[in-house]
Amino acid sequence: MGRTLASITQVFLQEQEAFSRFRRALRRSDQEAMDDLFIAARKHLSAAAYAAHALPFEVFLLAMLLEEHKEVIRLRKIIEEKQDE
């Protein structure tokens, strides 16, 4: 019993692990920002699994971008509200 392919969480952790040398060489503040990006990707693991993409990291990058864009929209809204006041 069990699955042949690694689960999406395993794949995600492997991809994250692959950047551990890169992360180590970053400044502490940059490391924290990078961790945020991976957590953003992690919020969309189920969609990434369903996508069954041959290159999962592309999906993770898109998921990071997605969360970034959501944040841009949120901030834009705040600024617009402030301007209206």
Added chain:
Amino acid sequence: MSKYTGWLLDLYPAASTGIALWFLLENGARQRFMQPFAVTFHAFAPQPQLRMLWNYLQKQPIPVKLAYTQKTELFEDKPITVLSITAPDPYSQDKLFRRLSFKFPEITYYDADLHIALRHAALFGTFPLCRCEFTLDNNTGQIIQITSLDSPWNLQSIRPPLRIMQIEPDEDPRHSQPGALKISTEKDTHLLSLRYPRPLMLNLKALLQRYDPDLLLTAWGDRWLLPYLLELTENLNIRLPLNRDSECELSWRPERSYFSYGQVIHRDQQIHLAGRWHIDIHNAMLYHDYKMEGIYELSRVTSLPLQTTARVSPGSGISAMQMVTALRQDILVPWHKQQVEAPKTAWELLLSDQGGLVYQPVTGLHRHVAELDFISMYPSIMVHYNISPETIRGPVNLNERLAAPPDKPPGLIPQTLKPLLDKRMAIKHRLLTLQASDPGYESLKAKASAHKWLLVTCFGYLGYKNARFGRIEAHEAVTAYGREALLRAKEAAEDLGFSVLHLYVDGMWVQQENADKVSDYEALLREIASRTGLPISLEGIYNWIAFLPSRQDARIPVANRYFGAYQDSSLKVRGIELRRRDTPLWIAEKQQAILQQLARIKDPESEMMSNTLSKIKNDVRKSIAGLTMGHIAPEKLIITQKLSRTLEEYRSSSPAARAASQLAEIGKVLRPGQMVRFIYMLGSPGVQAWDLPQPIQLDKIDIDRYARLMLRAVNTILMPFTGEKFSLNINSGNPSVSFPICTTGGLPLLKLMKSNLISQKIAAPKNELNLLPAFYPENKDLQQV
């Protein structure tokens, strides 16, 4: 010829005559009858080999009938020619087959190792406790004809009054040597001292003879009681009439540990009786869930004998049902499945090797949320889309199949599942009309629960490589349909203006401002049922629900850790401490009490909530103070963990391993899969196994550790409401307080069992939940129910 009517109690092979059947006759008598029963099995191989086998069989002392026949093999396109071998009775068939499988291992055998009860069920429609009419031959006194007057799918059948004798020791024998046996029947209760073996045995013998029970319901009968009584039988030479059939010996099955779904499972040794049943409540699968009522129901629908049903996993039950379907349809049941997985391209593998859809929920506290569940989703998919090893031969093109479901006759799996699914739906409908106080309510609930377990496992068995009728492509097709259905449900919810907080395999949590009435969800349910073709129901509407983040990182959501309060103040709790076996009762009880207090509050932002929260914090302070003052019984601090390997295999010594090695030193060796119970203690080795003979020294209990565990459990609940961690200053080292004297083993352990706490849904006080609507797609068969 003489005719009888009665209920079938037991059925097993009898030497030389065929099979023995025990009936409870209409006059109340329990009587054994014999029935001649020839058994046929089949061999498949190239022609010359079969000819060799034919010649060999003709020279054997066991007289067999031989014939070449055409049979259906589910994994082949056309019928195959097999050598059918008919032995005169089950004993000789078993003997013959063992010899053949050893001498001709390369031959493929079919129908070779089927349980005799399943063969009987396939031929005569019998099952345990079914009402039968049978005819005896006047010369031989043997059964020549038997007809079942009942059906396993009948909702109304009446069970005859059974004689049940319960035997339990006054102490958990794993913990300390019991001093007495309590023996109860519906007439009276006896207490027999274990200190005087001879009177014990004589009294027990008299009780067994006088009462002649149909069912011996024991506590630790398999592990301790029956082996102990048998030892006394030897020593004192007093034979106990444990078997009703005096010609049979007791049947022993050894204990074993095995690996399943990434977990080590330990099954205790088993002792089966002939002519009456022995069930050990501590060695019966899921007894805590559905009790005897569920076991009766499982053996009805699976046709397996009661003693077997009680001890096997629901997977074996589903397997048995499939075999009966196969036997009735003349489909060969392989002894060892020969089928291997068909090759796939990497792309096909990537697309198909997926499980159910599991989302990461939006963490935090939410209001205006409802939970919608597909009803028995995977079995419904198998029946509705006709998924079976013979109907799904390769990778499935979902879009094609959804557009035009193939018009094949229902396969083996849908045929097996459909009556079960229909019966479950009928019971659920019946439950809707009953009050919880109705006398039939509990029994129907136990039946529904037994069915649920069968239905849950039937999906796994489709993908299990050793399952006789498993096929991985069929298994994958089920999850593919499941993912599609859930995504369609998500789309329907979003189209109707709901936001989707969480999706979990067959359930979804949706939110809409002010959607607080059942009617607010009816359109959505109808829409989902029509888009997916599957039945869906409203599980409940929450006053509030909290989806929790990972314990390691509060920013990461996890799928199965949440708790919420329904509108009727009942709770749904998953993945938190009180659901975990390794949480001590003291903490689990507290967590549950806190949840119940919170469940009464409709609006989490109300003043009532902030008052309750400060009251809860005070209570926790008091509880921890009670712990430091030694007011908590050590029984409530027991940690229970499962041993995952043998002691030598542990690389680092976990608390459970250290406790198990303390037990091993006094000769109580635990096997992988067994539970070890211990208390955290100060100093080395940091634990004390609960089942050691010496009492726990109360002033050595690691109070800090328990206090920290308590705070963690409290914070799991409070954090979503307060957003901040609640902490106390816990001094390191135990405060110097005097401890009251308390001996271990004082509290009745049965009452302390956490299984009462960790029920599926905690204490729904009213019957409201059952009145929530369910929607069925345009499917005539389902609507008939």
